[in-house]
Amino acid sequence: METIEKLDGKTLNLVKENISALKSLFPEAFSEEKIDFDKLRLLLGDEMETSTEKYSFNWHGKSEAIKLALKQSSGTLKPCVKDSKNWDTTKNLYIEGDNLEVLRILQGAYRNKVKMIYIDPPYNTGKDFVYKDSFKDNIKHYKEQVQETGKANPETAGRYHTNWLNMMYPRLKLARNLLKDDGVIFISIDDNEVHNLRKICDDIFGGGNFEGLVIPISNPGGRDYKQIAITHEYLLVYAKSDLLELNELAKEISFSKTDSLGGYELRELRNRNPKFHSGNRPNLFYSYFVNPQNMIDSCCPVSLERTDDFKIEVKPYNSAGSESIWRWGKQKASENIIFNDIDKSQIVARQKADGNWNIYEKNRRETSKAKSVWNETFMRTEDGTRLIRDLFDGKSYFDHPKSIELIKRSVLIGSNKHDIILDFFSGSATTAHAVMKLNAEDGGNRRYIMVQLPEKTPEDHEAR
Numbered sequence: 001m002e003t004i005e006k007l008d009g010k011t012l013n014l015v016k017e018n019i020s021a022l023k024s025l026f027p028e029a030f031s032e033e034k035i036d037f038d039k040l041r042l043l044l045g046d047e048m049e050t051s052t053e054k055y056s057f058n059w060h061g062k063s064e065a066i067k068l069a070l071k072q073s074s075g076t077l078k079p080c081v082k083d084s085k086n087w088d089t090t091k092n093l094y095i096e097g098d099n100l101e102v103l104r105i106l107q108g109a110y111r112n113k114v115k116m117i118y119i120d121p122p123y124n125t126g127k128d129f130v131y132k133d134s135f136k137d138n139i140k141h142y143k144e145q146v147q148e149t150g151k152a153n154p155e156t157a158g159r160y161h162t163n164w165l166n167m168m169y170p171r172l173k174l175a176r177n178l179l180k181d182d183g184v185i186f187i188s189i190d191d192n193e194v195h196n197l198r199k200i201c202d203d204i205f206g207g208g209n210f211e212g213l214v215i216p217i218s219n220p221g222g223r224d225y226k227q228i229a230i231t232h233e234y235l236l237v238y239a240k241s242d243l244l245e246l247n248e249l250a251k252e253i254s255f256s257k258t259d260s261l262g263g264y265e266l267r268e269l270r271n272r273n274p275k276f277h278s279g280n281r282p283n284l285f286y287s288y289f290v291n292p293q294n295m296i297d298s299c300c301p302v303s304l305e306r307t308d309d310f311k312i313e314v315k316p317y318n319s320a321g322s323e324s325i326w327r328w329g330k331q332k333a334s335e336n337i338i339f340n341d342i343d344k345s346q347i348v349a350r351q352k353a354d355g356n357w358n359i360y361e362k363n364r365r366e367t368s369k370a371k372s373v374w375n376e377t378f379m380r381t382e383d384g385t386r387l388i389r390d391l392f393d394g395k396s397y398f399d400h401p402k403s404i405e406l407i408k409r410s411v412l413i414g415s416n417k418h419d420i421i422l423d424f425f426s427g428s429a430t431t432a433h434a435v436m437k438l439n440a441e442d443g444g445n446r447r448y449i450m451v452q453l454p455e456k457t458p459e460d461h462e463a464r
Contacts, residue, residue: 010072012107014177018070057199061166069170073104092432093449099424102451103174110449114178115419118410118431120188120402124164164193165200171424172204178422182243184211186410187236188402194234201238211237211246216406217375219382235374235410246413248367257297259343259362266299267363269326269347270316277323284325288314288359290349291339299348302359303339304330310339314349314357326359336361370413378405401427407434417444426452 023030029040077095081087095102175185185205189197194213202210214235222229255263271284278285288302289310303310316324326333336346346362380403387404407430415421417439423431435448 010074011104012111013072014070014107057203059162059165061162062169065166065169066173068100069173071104073101075101075105077102077105091447094426094429094432095449095451096454097451098453099451100171100174103171103178103424106449107174107177110178110420110422112178112180113420114422114449115180115183115416116411116414117175117179117183117185117422117424118187118407118414119175119185119423119425120427121168121425122164123190124161124192161193161196165196168197169200169204172200175422175424176204176240179240181241182245183240184244184246184414185238185240186414187238189234189236191230191234194236197236201236205238205240209239209241209244211239211244212372213237214370215373216379216403217373218380218403220380235406237414246370247416248365248369249409249413250366251368253366255364257362261344261362262364264362264364266348266350266360269328269359269361270318271325271327272318274318274322274324276325278325281325283329284327285316285323286326286330288333288347288349290314290357292351294342296342299342299350299360301339301342301345302337302347302349304334304337312349312357314359328361370409374406374409376405379403379409402430404430404434404437407431408438411435411438411446415446417442417446420447420449422449422451424451426450 019035022035026040029036031039075097077097079087084090172185179185185201187197187201198210198213214237215232216235217231218233220231222231253265255265257264257266276284286304287306288304289306290312291301291303291309292312293309294301301310302314306313316326318324328336333347338345342348347359348362349357349359351357381401387401411421411431411434421431421435426432429450429452432448432450435446438444439446
């Protein structure tokens, strides 16, 4: 008779998962099912930090915050069919609850499933600060949270930054587990905690997975409550691993040159990074050979082999005569050269005014990488406020909602058409709106999971 496994009703045991992963990597570091840390140190060799003086980022309560992220929960999600739209067909989720508790519960079904996370967490301005975690009973704590929407975290408090860090750390730790290996997180933040946010993200995601700090110009007029009017916020971007490939953005371009394959621009094939040379990138330092007799539109064909026709040798040197390298290796160059048909060849040569030669690719790309400054007018906070008023008959029920275009661009860069996007500080649900809008525009089937702590409104308030 088949035995049925009895479930304990708790969420995924992250400690057990971590130990299992460690055991698969270092089985010899276990003795009688316990970790032998001396053996583990030996196996790690030079990668083990043994000095008492080392760089680290600590604060009061960090160890408790880590424990909080690893804690199991007996909570579950209760479906609200009557309050839902298209329950049987939609694949989107809107979850009401304490986001720390929800992130724990999601570990079972959505671990390594989410492609992108966008969050706009509390900015720690010294005002409302709802999230105040403890080790109390889950349901009791949750009910207290719902009633505590007016908690403040004033700068005069001795642990002003500590309170914010203890709130963010376990949530980000759990959020990372939900990301796919090629996943990415975008976090909106301002000056109050951007420095600390980078440090805890370095701690959780790894400093090498920092992708960039985008600066959206949210208020060109500037918030002038300090000596310098602040016109911007920040959008911090971290990958889960080096497998991430962010999407590029379409750009308006009119090519000045054409061949039988279409329009193009000439882009120099030499890598301009002064750090690279034949000593550290030998595979990218090699010769091209030019045929100067066969010129079309000031361009000449090239070859990787010297012949009687292709006799002018070109190596990657800069204008000062110092070594650099090519951007493409020999294999890729060979695949893009048609030395007897300059029209179809994707690599050509052009003579400079001083008589030397440059090597170029025919660049046909109609996209470009996202820049680190977003200053378009539709990125401004007032755009988000205007949209809320349009949706609610002139009423603005949310303070400083994000521009839908800011989040839509983040989703476009960070996800593909069939991915899952998570926002566990949902607020006005602009992320859900942005996902649906982008799907409508490009035919995508992205799905979203929104999480928000229910905030009670007064009986006589217009928002209710």
